[in-house]
Amino acid sequence: MSFLLYWLEPWEPSPTVVIAVLLAAVLFARGARKARVSIARHVSFWFGLTALYVALHTRLDYFFEHEFFMHRLQHLVLHHLGPFFIALSYPGAALRAGIPFSWRQRWLKPVLDKPSARIALRVLFNPIVAVTLFVGLIYFWLLSPIHFKAMLDWRLYRAMNWSMVIDGLMFWWLVLDSRPAPPARLAPGLRILVVIAAIPPQIMLGAYIFFTPHELYPIYSICGRAFTWISPMRDQQIGGLLLWIPGSMMSVIGALIAIRHWLRLSTRERLVSQRLKDFDAKPERAAISVG
Secondary structure, eight states, rough: OHHHHHHHSSSSSHHHHHHHHHHHHHHHHHHHHHHHHHHHHHHHHHHHHHHHHHHSSSSSHHHHHHHHHHHHHHIIIIIIHHHHHHHOOOOHHHHHHHHHHHIIIIHHHHHHHHHHHHHHHHHSSSHHHHHHHHHHEEEEEEESHHHHHHHHHHHHHHHHHHHHHHHHHHHHHHHHSSTTTSSSSSHHHHHHHHHHHHHHHHHHHHHHHOOOSSSSOOOHHHHHSTTTTTTTHHHHHHHHHHHHHHHHHHHHHHHHHHHHHHHHHHHHHHHHHHHHHHHHHHHHHHHHHHH
């Protein structure tokens, strides 16, 4: 037990992480009882939320700050794995139901009804903007000068991590939406194109990091490496592979889920269309029989 508590103890305590995770947990727990959330969705949400907490607020953060491949593993969780499973649980209805009705009417609805909020959401959830942000943030934080500063300045370091979490939640929420459009923001076929478009840039960047013959991120050698038995180039290659293969595979899995939703919604539309045709044909048959 003491061993587990040792690893759960945060390397750098952050009240923001604790408040955000607790708020999400409380809202989901309250709303799940009203929104009829299945066991599978429960497991998906709590796994995703736990993964985010572990990657943000445990002693593992020391290794994330002192080894490049561990940093890439952290961002794989923050940008892909955690947000993916949270979005896969479709928690929107539960989170909304978890907010007291009076709060929703007094605070949430007026904010979301503002023209500025609608425009901001329309821009952020635009498919081109969504792909650009999803891939662009990875590229931005892995630019050598930017990465060097982010790993030295705790404010930039936390901004980097939070930007990955927020962008990951927005992207996977958009892609894994199981509803037709509307109310979903993108048509089912467009969701497939969006997630597929994010795959090649991740592969190219991962391959570039893996095959570069010199050290791209000397900050880890300067500040001291957590695993001294791993050479800087080997560390860099493992980090490139984590971006290249697991990161791209998460997008492939997202595309497969989006295809499944597309097929299901297409089948439903055909069934509804056929029923409407059958319903319209019944009065004509009745009229013929009477005549």
